Amino acid sequence: MKPNQTKGNLDVLLLGVLSAGPGHGYEVITALKEKSGGEFDLPEGTVYPSLHRLEDEGLLASSWSAMQGRRRRVYQLTTAGEASLAAGRQSWERFSMGMNLILGAQA
Amino acid sequence: MSSADSIDDYLDDLAEHLTASPDRTRRFLAEVESHLRDESEASVSKGIEQLEAEISAIRSFGTTAQIAKAENHISWKSSRSSVIAASFGLVLRLVTIGMIVIGLAGGAAQIFANFGLVNAIYGLPSNVIMSASSCAHWLAVQPTAATCQQAGTLEASNDLPMIYFATGFLGLLLAIPVFIVWFRHRTTRKVLPATLGPAISSAMFGAAAIGLFSLGVTNAVISTTWGKGVWLIDATAALIVCAVSLALLLRAIRRSYVSPNV
Numbered sequence: 375m376k377p378n379q380t381k382g383n384l385d386v387l388l389l390g391v392l393s394a395g396p397g398h399g400y401e402v403i404t405a406l407k408e409k410s411g412g413e414f415d416l417p418e419g420t421v422y423p424s425l426h427r428l429e430d431e432g433l434l435a436s437s438w439s440a441m442q443g444r445r446r447r448v449y450q451l452t453t454a455g456e457a458s459l460a461a462g463r464q465s466w467e468r469f470s471m472g473m474n475l476i477l478g479a480q481a
Numbered sequence: 482m483s484s485a486d487s488i489d490d491y492l493d494d495l496a497e498h499l500t501a502s503p504d505r506t507r508r509f510l511a512e513v514e515s516h517l518r519d520e521s522e523a524s525v526s527k528g529i530e531q532l533e534a535e536i537s538a539i540r541s542f543g544t545t546a547q548i549a550k551a552e553n554h555i556s557w558k559s560s561r562s563s564v565i566a567a568s569f570g571l572v573l574r575l576v577t578i579g580m581i582v583i584g585l586a587g588g589a590a591q592i593f594a595n596f597g598l599v600n601a602i603y604g605l606p607s608n609v610i611m612s613a614s615s616c617a618h619w620l621a622v623q624p625t626a627a628t629c630q631q632a633g634t635l636e637a638s639n640d641l642p643m644i645y646f647a648t649g650f651l652g653l654l655l656a657i658p659v660f661i662v663w664f665r666h667r668t669t670r671k672v673l674p675a676t677l678g679p680a681i682s683s684a685m686f687g688a689a690a691i692g693l694f695s696l697g698v699t700n701a702v703i704s705t706t707w708g709k710g711v712w713l714i715d716a717t718a719a720l721i722v723c724a725v726s727l728a729l730l731l732r733a734i735r736r737s738y739v740s741p742n743v
Contacts, residue, residue: 400519417543423551430559
């Protein structure tokens, strides 16, 4: 997938990854790569500002946690984040259904 | 002796590019370091050499300019409202101080006038050519005056102190809520650089002092305001505030260069 396509959907992707449970930035990025089979490969550093923005918007909450001798910021979905993810999923389903109808019909 | 590695160099470079608040910057740098060390450790565990693993982790993370640009943008969006509120508060404080200074200058002028220096303070310049109607009006409202010029001087000595005192009084009224809000929101004071307020204040009052001094030297008449002494007292008041602001500015600059560990 092109980086711009990934960036356009990054918010809902991050919320989706964190819906499985709390995680720190490195875990989120690793999960994003692994779950997408390597499709979502963007400059890893740009994910952190997106996590911060989602937190500013109240969709994520975070706290420090010490793991393996290192301080890590652990993020988790808030109730508003869960609602936003549900809305994002519905929107994506409608969009992909429309894409499939057009592209599938031409195939 | 420095034991900095590639990741430390990267973090130093990133820190220089970040414009967020200190707490936000510290948090971001801690997250980035944690990420880069996790990534390089994962590579080392796969048999890649330490230095190569660090460089690879940094390359995957993105350039410092790219990452800082994204983080700075988010940080600005999150702090925009507090920056605007702090700027508005700063303008209000400067206006309040200006109004109080005008009141004090009016008081000083009145003290000099009470010591028999009415002409020196409020005197209408002799080169002012006034219309017959203005002259008649001033003589009517100042029946003790013998000449138009004297009437103009007495008129200024009546009106200007009232205007100055009213401005100073309004400034005092405004100062109560403005400074209460300022004291209560001490943490938000750090939103703007500590040097900004004194810098603006010294520039503003310094420019006012130069302008008012010029008006005093030329004994200027602006609309219905005149009086060499008035201009010079105003200039002196502005100069005093400018000097205090400069002292505060120097203190703020000195503090910004002194390490808290010293």
